[in-house]
Amino acid sequence: MxxxxxxxxxxxxxxxILVNSAYPYRIENQEHWMVPVRKDFPKILLHKRASKKLKELIHKLNCAKEIVPVSGLRSVQEQIEIYEDCLREEGVGYTTNFVAMPGHSEHHTGLAIDLAENKPDIDFICPEFSYTGICKEFRENAAKYGFIERYKEGKEFITNVAKEPWHFRYVGYPHAQIIEDMxxxxxxxxxxxxxxxxxxxxxxxxxxxxxxxxxxxxxxxxxxxxxxxxxxxxxxxxxxxxxxxxxxxx
The missing domain is CATH 3.30.200.180 (Phosphorylase Kinase; domain 1)
Structure with missing residues (x-):
C-alpha cells in the first residue's frame, strides 16, 4: 500500500470543482497552468490538460476552420467589465441569464471554453453553436475527451443559467462520459x-x-x-x- x-x-x-452562483472560485495565481488554446488564438487560454484534449478533439474532427474559440480563461476584473458592459447594453434580464457574477464564473477556472461556428460577426456573449453538422459531431464526441455541454435546456432550474449551447466545461474522463450517460x-x-x-x-x-x-x-x-x-x-x-x-x- x-x-x-x-x-x-x-x-x-x-x-x-463546482463554480456557480452559490460557490465562488477561490484559487488565484494559476496562470502557470494556462496555455493558448490554439496558436491562431494566442490570447484565449485554457488549463494545460483541457487545452490538450480540446486540440485532440478538434484534430479528430478536422474542424479547426469550422469551429473557433471565443472565450476561455477570464480574470475577475475581466468578468466585472463584461458584466457591467452587458448590463448597460442588454439590461438586467439578459445579463442575469447569460453572464455569471464576477467571482462565480467557470471562466475563472481555465476549464471552460465558449465555442462558435466560424461565421462573420460572432457574438461574444451568445455565439452561435448549433445542434447540426460539425457542431453536432463535436457534441457527440466531447465526453470522450472530457468535455460536457455545461448548461443544457431543461436544466435551468438546477444551474440557474439559461441554455448555453456554446459553453463547454472540461471535467476529465470518465466523469464527462458518466455525466453524459446519466x-x-x-x-x-x-x-x-x-x-x-x-x-x-x-x-x-x-x-x-x-x-x-x-x-x-x-x-x-x-x-x-x-x-x-x-x-x-x-x-x-x-x-x-x-x-x-x-x-x-x-
Whole structure:
C-alpha cells in the first residue's frame, strides 16, 4: 500500500470543482497552468490538460476552420467589465441569464471554453453553436475527451443559467462520459458522488478495458489526512469546491 496526503485546500482545485452562483472560485495565481488554446488564438487560454484534449478533439474532427474559440480563461476584473458592459447594453434580464457574477464564473477556472461556428460577426456573449453538422459531431464526441455541454435546456432550474449551447466545461474522463450517460448537470453529479464514500460502496465504470473506481472523501476541518492506495494504482484527485474531494483510481 502507498500513502497519499490530502490537504484541506485541495477542496478548491481540480477538474471537478463546482463554480456557480452559490460557490465562488477561490484559487488565484494559476496562470502557470494556462496555455493558448490554439496558436491562431494566442490570447484565449485554457488549463494545460483541457487545452490538450480540446486540440485532440478538434484534430479528430478536422474542424479547426469550422469551429473557433471565443472565450476561455477570464480574470475577475475581466468578468466585472463584461458584466457591467452587458448590463448597460442588454439590461438586467439578459445579463442575469447569460453572464455569471464576477467571482462565480467557470471562466475563472481555465476549464471552460465558449465555442462558435466560424461565421462573420460572432457574438461574444451568445455565439452561435448549433445542434447540426460539425457542431453536432463535436457534441457527440466531447465526453470522450472530457468535455460536457455545461448548461443544457431543461436544466435551468438546477444551474440557474439559461441554455448555453456554446459553453463547454472540461471535467476529465470518465466523469464527462458518466455525466453524459446519466444526463446530469455538474451540480447533480457532484451531489451524486457523495453517495460513494471511501469506507463504503464505490462507483465503478469500465471503458476500453480500463476499470475506473471513484469515491468521495468529505473534508470537515483543516487537518491533513492520509489516503491508503494499492500499489501500481493510478490516482487523480479533485476537490468539488464545496465540501470534499473526489478520488478517481484506475
Amino acid at each position: 502507498r500513502s497519499l496526503t490530502i490537504q484541506q485546500q485541495q477542496i478548491y482545485c481540480g477538474e471537478l 444526463d446530469y448537470t455538474l451540480e447533480e453529479y457532484i451531489e451524486y458522488l457523495k453517495k460513494f464514500k471511501e469506507k463504503g460502496e464505490h462507483l465503478y465504470y469500465k471503458s476500453n478495458n480500463v476499470e475506473y473506481e471513484i469515491f468521495f472523501v468529505p473534508i470537515y476541518d483543516e487537518h491533513n489526512f492520509k489516503l491508503l492506495l494499492k500499489e501500481n494504482t493510478r490516482c487523480q484527485i479533485s476537490g468539488n469546491n464545496v465540501d470534499g474531494i473526489i478520488v478517481t483510481l484506475w
